[in-house]
Amino acid sequence: xxxxxxxxxxxxxxxxxxxxxxxxxxxxxxxxxxxxxxxxxxxxxxxxxxxxxxxxxxxxxxxxxxxxxxxxxxxxxxxxxxxxxxxxxxxxxxxxxxxxxxxxxxxxxxxxxxxxxxxxxxxxxxxxxxxxxxxxxxxxxxxxxxxxxxxxxxxxxxxxxxxxxxxxxxxxxxxxxxxxxxxxxxxxxxxxxxxxxxxxxxxxxxxxxxxxxxxxxxxxxxxxxxxxxxxxxxxxxxxxxxxxxxxxxxxxxxxxxxxxxxxxxxxxxxxxxxxxxxxxxxxxxxxxxxxxxxxxxxxxxxxxxxxxxxxxxxxxxxxxxxxxxxxxxxxxxxxxxxxxxxxxxxxxxxxxxxxxxxxxxxxxxxxxxxxxxxxxxxxxxxxxxxxxxxxxxxxxxxxxxxxxxxxxxxx
Ligand code: ATP
Ligand code: MG
Numbered sequence: 298x299x300x301x302x303x304x305x306x307x308x309x310x311x312x313x314x315x316x317x318x319x320x321x322x323x324x325x326x327x328x329x330x331x332x333x334x335x336x337x338x339x340x341x342x343x344x345x346x347x348x349x350x351x352x353x354x355x356x357x358x359x360x361x362x363x364x365x366x367x368x369x370x371x372x373x374x375x376x377x378x379x380x381x382x383x384x385x386x387x388x389x390x391x392x393x394x395x396x397x398x399x400x401x402x403x404x405x406x407x408x409x410x411x412x413x414x415x416x417x418x419x420x421x422x423x424x425x426x427x428x429x430x431x432x433x434x435x436x437x438x439x440x441x442x443x444x445x446x447x448x449x450x451x452x453x454x455x456x457x458x459x460x461x462x463x464x465x466x467x468x469x470x471x472x473x474x475x476x477x478x479x480x481x482x483x484x485x486x487x488x489x490x491x492x493x494x495x496x497x498x499x500x501x502x503x504x505x506x507x508x509x510x511x512x513x514x515x516x517x518x519x520x521x522x523x524x525x526x527x528x529x530x531x532x533x534x535x536x537x538x539x540x541x542x543x544x545x546x547x548x549x550x551x552x553x554x555x556x557x558x559x560x561x562x563x564x565x566x567x568x569x570x571x572x573x574x575x576x577x578x579x580x581x582x583x584x585x586x587x588x589x590x591x592x593x594x595x596x597x598x599x600x601x602x603x604x605x606x607x608x609x610x611x612x613x614x615x616x617x618x619x620x621x622x623x624x625x626x627x628x629x630x631x632x633x634x635x636x637x638x639x640x641x642x643x644x645x646x647x648x649x650x651x652x653x654x655x656x657x658x659x660x661x662x663x664x665x666x667x668x669x670x671x672x673x674x675x676x677x678x679x680x681x682x683x684x685x686x687x688x689x690x691x692x693x694x695x696x697x698x699x700x701x702x703x704x705x706x707x708x
Contacts, residue, residue: 541644
């Protein structure tokens with residue numbers, strides 16, 4: 298007897314890719330599907346299988362050519378934004394209704410042999426071939442009877458079945474009854490690019506993931522402050538960016554040496570305003586790079602109230618330093634919720650490695666919680682030669698191009 302996975306590998310010959318259809322009617326639907334097909338093909342390059350991706354009647358099918366790994370294929374498809382469900386399918390030629398019944402019962406017996414208690418089921422037929430001799434209702438009812446006869450302990454539940462036996466009558470007949478969840482969202486390439494401020498913490502990789510999930514390409518910028526931050530802290534950020542490419546595709550990671558700016562702010566400004574003023578310079582520099590690289594917004598991992606620099610007043614003071622829209626997808630999330638996503642996307646264990654990040658060294662004992670923007674601006678005016686330091690910092694820019702190909706396939 299084959300194990301569950303080996304059996305599935307042998308049985309399944311195709312996948313139906315489900316996607317959420319809300320908001321993608323008309324012209325958008327075509328764009329959505331093209332972008333999705335491109336991303337699906339991309340993701341499958343990491344597996345050993347050969348596949349044909351086909352669009353038909355508002356559905357995307359993936360046909361398997363020869364040997365493939367069931368596990369790797371599902372895992373690859375589960376990194377693609379825009380997919381809501383992955384349904385492995387079996388297919389058979391139309392050789393009459395009786396043979397179809399036998400085929401379906403064999404299939405159910407194989408796939409659900411390890412189910413512990415008898416399941417409820419429902420047959421859901423769809424016909425795109427109107428010349429089929431039975432209509433949908435007749436197919437449902439008659440296949441239901443065949444299944445009940447073959448599995449006397451199974452029972453029908455049309456509202457909330459354990460096993461949904463989907464039968465699609467097309468040129469061939471496709472049957473599927475398992476759905477693996479997809480990531481949801483929109484396929485990459487639907488909506489421009491944004492610049493993620495990526496630190497080595499838990500939040501910012503999750504923030505990048507969340508915005509990318511809406512179909513947005515991501516580039517990233519990291520501010521390091523040697524010797525206050527180590528090479529290992531920088532490597533951690535590189536590793537995090539690499540992990541995020543699993544979902545976002547190639548990331549251009551810009552690394553800026555922030556030490557001189559940070560030290561100058563430390564020397565010239567009230568220490569309770571340090572974090573806000575540093576953050577404002579990060580935003581200015583990030584915006585500069587964003588504009589040079591056609592990014593339409595900035596993304597941060599800030600969450601309202603998480604720390605002093607993330608109160609509404611502090612966030613307003615941070616935003617005041619730049620003109621591009623700032624996206625904070627974690628604004629309303631609790632840390633526990635952020636950690637849950639970080640674990641799911643595979644960044645958590647890297648994020649919690651203990652290397653210091655550039656803000657923890659220069660944190661004030663009593664940071665201001667409700668900064669006064671006029672005061673902040675006055676104090677910024679007192680920072681000697683800061684414009685030159687910003688220009689010099691931009692000149693230190695190191696670019697690392699992170700490719701999805703280099704991401705390990707297991708998280
Ligand atoms: P995390 O570091 O996981 O993002 P955090 O709670 O440590 O979260 P802060 O250090 O307060 O957050 O930083 C808030 C946001 O500012 C980060 O989410 C990130 O977007 C940006 N940021 C902070 N430090 C840096 C840095 N050194 N380089 C780039 N961006 C940074
Ligand atoms: Mg941080």
